[in-house]
Amino acid sequence: MSAGDRPKSIDLSHHLSDVSKARLPSPLKGLAKYISTPGLIPLAGGLPHPSYFPFSAIHVDALVPNSFAPITLEEHQPSTFSWLWNMFGLKEKTIPFTVKKYPEHPGDINLAAALQYDSAQGSIQLREITKAFTERVYQPAYEDWEILLHTGNTDGWSRIVTTFANPGDWILAEEWTYPSALASAHPWGIKAAPVAIDGEGLCAVDLRRVLSEWNEVERGGKRPHVLYTIPVGQNPTGGTVSAQRKREVYEVCVEFDVIIVEDDPYYFIQMPQYVPKEARKIHASPFDTDAEKYLRSLVPSYLRFDWQGRVIRLDTFSKTVAPGVRLGWFTCNTIFAERLLRQGETSTQAPCGLGQALVAQLLITWKPDGYIRRLRGLGQQYTDRRDHFIDLLHAKFHIRTSVSEHDFWKGRTVYDAYPKTGGLGEKYGTFGQTKYFSFVAPSGGMFIWLKFYFNSHPEFGKKPAETLEMQLWEEFAKGGVLLAPGWYFSADEENIPDGKYEGHYRISFSMATYPDMERGIDIIARVMKLFLDGQ
Known part of the structure; x- marks a missing residue:
């Protein structure tokens, strides 16, 4: 659909909070738009002169965009030596660039501008880059959408909370969700109403149920009008919402006039179905360099179906460049962008200019197709x-598979882990063995969501002061491996485990070296056995 064929967004300003409606443009920040006017003499603001900036130029050796193979050419044979080799960069191929204090040509990224006070929208160059990228990759379905830079998705969500929710309001969230999102809302007295997850992610049927059955008296607040969702590599469950499911969720949100906040840091970490190692084929086909074909293979964003302008998308460079650049962007309708800008003017202001300059010049150096290749x-x-990581679980535990018929794994292949004994029970079945935990292979992101079983623990059913989930978590930590306890991620404040049959842990495969992964799983197996035996 060409830009001229798209509808304009509808007026959704009634969703703004009282605080947001009361915000006025920052008087001094309003002057910033004139700073770049040629020939203008700047006598209004307290801007330091660029000659006093202590950086004359920044020279960067960036990785080439094809540093990582986009397909597996051979079986991984990780070793401690190879990890040390990569750690010290001995195999890295780089491309240099320099950001100078003063531009040599109009439009050049330069430190005189990057290190100066700037509009809370962010740098013009980076906004142009991210807008072109958003148009190409996400293809918003309406015409008048806008880009606004922020300092990472956590900051972006924090701004959204106060822009769209009043104290005491409710928001909608997946039953398991990112804890910091809830923590941002908590001080405002904003609670989360959990929506069920199934094998395809956020359940549209349950979303409609929650909204249609909402009782303001029982809940002590109005029906929620903001949905917070992590649709790709969902944190913590690792699920990815299909295009069809997104259409269904969007239709429910149109019906009940709900704003969708699409927090999508893992969008480009979408994964094919896991195949066990013994059945995995070695890929030897040549790499297809068609960037558009790759982009079409990705599950589309909610923006693709957003013909009304009710989606606020949060993107970040944290997972694609580095978390420390503290940089990302909103995509939303112009009314929402203006209100989010007003908040930024009196809080974070513009993201760090140095980070913006480096990222912008990096993307210019790589070029659009180079970034997509990366x-x-x-x-x-x-x-x-x-x-x-899953191969190691297969190696350290006896794994059986089944297909779940309920809960957030409905329709997915479930891997059940039992102790590896080496006896007949392992060869012919698991009758009489203790099931340790279950999981599904994530379809995106950086995490595996493990469901642990405590019914064989000596204290099961006695409701100890500390939950068995937390007791086992402490034993893992003492043993030398740190996992994230499952109850941290519960959107339901009442869903805190207390002597229950099941517990959950989020485990990440994104940071540890391959040898450390193996050592970590050895620790999990050893500690789990001792814990369930009551030792």
Whole structure:
């Protein structure tokens, strides 16, 4: 659909909070738009002169965009030596660039501008880059959408909370969700109403149920009008919402006039179905360099179906460049962008200018197709890590598979882990054995969501002061491996485990070296056995 064929967004300003409606443009920040006017003499603001900036130039050796293979060419044979080799960069190929204090040509990224006070929208160059990228990759379905830079998705969501929710309001969130998102809302007295997850992600049927059955008296608040969702590599469950499911969710949100906040840091870490190592084929086909074909293979964003302008998309460079650049962007309708800008003017202001300059020049150096090539390579890297981690679980435990008929794994292949005994029970079945945990292979992101079983623990059913989930978590930590306890991620404040049959842990495969992954799983197996035996 061409830009001229798209509808304009509808007026959704009634969703703005009282605080947001009361915000006025910052008087001094309003002057910033005139600073770049040629020939203008700047006598209004307290801007330091660029000659006083202590950086004359920054020279960068950036990785080439094809540093990581976008397909697996051979079986991974990780070793401690190879990890040390890569750690010290001895195999890295780089491309240099320099950001100078003063531009040599109009439009050049330069430190005189980057290190100066700037509009809270962010630098013009980076906004142009991200807008072109958004148009190409996400293809918003309406005409008048806008880009606004922020300092990472956590900051972006924090701004959204106060822009769209009043104290005491409710928001909608997946039943398991990112804890910091809830923590941002908590001080405002904003609670989360959990929506069920099934094998395809956020359940549209349950979303409609929650909204249609909402009782303001019982809930002590109005029906929620903001949905917070992590649709790709969902944190913590690792699921990815299909295009059809997104259409269904969007239709429910139109019906009940709900704003969708699409927090999507793992969008380019989408993964194919996991295949056990013994059945995995070695890929030897030549790499297809068609960037558009790759982009079409990705599950589309909610923006693709957003013909009304009710989606606020949060993108970040944290997973594609580096978390420390503290940089990302909103995509939303112009009314929402203006209100989010007003908040930024009196809080974070513009993201760090140095980070903006480096990222902008990096993307200019790589060029659009080079950046997309890197994103594809990163996706394969994390897929390899996921596969290796699950391969290790197969090696350390006796794994049986089934297809779940309920809960957030409905319709997915479930892997049940039992102790590896080496006896007849392992060869012919698991009758009489203790099931340790279950999981599904994530279809994106950086995490595996493990469901642990405590019914064989000596204290099961006695409701100890500390939950068995937390007791086991402490034993893992003492043993030398740190996992994230499952109850951290519960959107339901009442869903805190207390002597229950099941517990959950989020485990990440994104950071540890391959040898450390193996050592970590050895620790999990040893600690789990001792814990369930009551030792």
